[in-house]
Amino acid sequence: MLPGGMTPVVQLVAIIRNASPRDAAQLLKDMPVDRLPVVTAAMGPGEVARLLWAAPVDFRGALIDALTTEQLLEVLRAQQTNQAVTLLSMLPDERLGVVAESLSDKVVAALLTRLPDSRQAAVLEAMDPAKGFAALSRRYEQEVADSLVRANVEVTFPNGAPNGIVLVQGLGWRIVVAARYGDDGTIALRDAEDGAYRLEANGALSVTNLRPADAVVGHCRELRIQGQAVDAMRWTDTQHDGVLKRILVSLFQ
Incomplete structure (x- = not known):
């Protein structure tokens, strides 16, 4: 009988803590599946984190899925x-959406970038709409x-500036770029102009995923x-990278 099968949980956790990360992870993998949540709960998140990356790749998903959301x-x-x-990315979509609710927008944004489109849609559907929109914005x-x-320009994120505000420098010019998701330029242009004023920049550029409104273009x-x-x-x-670079060059002149 393997140690993980019948050994009392307290004794098993002691064995795991005294083992190398690789041996401890293998012990967890070899134990009956129904014992895994009980043992990981007794181990605590810190101990799980210690051996996580030493665990076999095909076991990591099961290991983290055995944890409670808090753990x-x-x-x-x-x-x-x-x-x-x-x-x-190893979690099932439904649980991933639940866990994502408690993650920072930065982490969720990075996660969405990693997932294929089909999984992105499933995760966003399981999330609160406001949280999902914030992650898409980031x-x-x-x-x-x-x-x-x-575009081969100097890019900096000014201290204290709102999300999406970037200072671009090139050819001796300073341009504030405001990137806004779900906007037609109405908000982005205002933010870019406000940022240009505060940062004493030479110009402002609104960048949005929607086509700029006629009023914005006219302004x-x-x-x-x-x-x-x-x-x-x-x-x-990336198909719009060339357009972005050309507009920046025109603003620098």
Whole structure:
């Protein structure tokens, strides 16, 4: 009989704590499935986190799924964002949506980026709509920032600035970019102009996943006639990288 089968839980936990992470993980894997939640509960999240990455890859999903939501969240807090996302992606969609409710928008955004479209939809459906929208917003803001980096300009995130506000510098010019998900430029342009004023920048750019409203386009046109470097554009994915770079160059001139 394997130690994990009939050994009292208290004694089994003591054995696990004295074993190497790899041996402890193998012991957990070899025990009956119905004992796993009982033993991990007695171990505590800290001990689970200690041996998690030493566990066989095909067992990690079962190991984290055996934890209660509270235990799992504590384990995740001890991980780097990319590690947390790797673990989360092993959970079933329904439970993943429940757990995501208690995660930071940053972690959920990174998680959505990692998941295939079908799983993203399932997770978002299981989440509170407001929480899901916030995560999508954080993901969009990061994607726009990544696109700006690919444009070979200096990109910084000003201290104290709202989410999605980025300062871009090139050719001696400073442009504030406001990335807003689910917006037609009405909010993004205002935020970009406000940011440009506070940061004493030379111009402002609104970047949204929706097509800029006619009023926004007209406002930008009037300001450019007056000599101000202001514009609005739609960015949805890397196919718009070239457009973003061209607009930045035009604002730098």
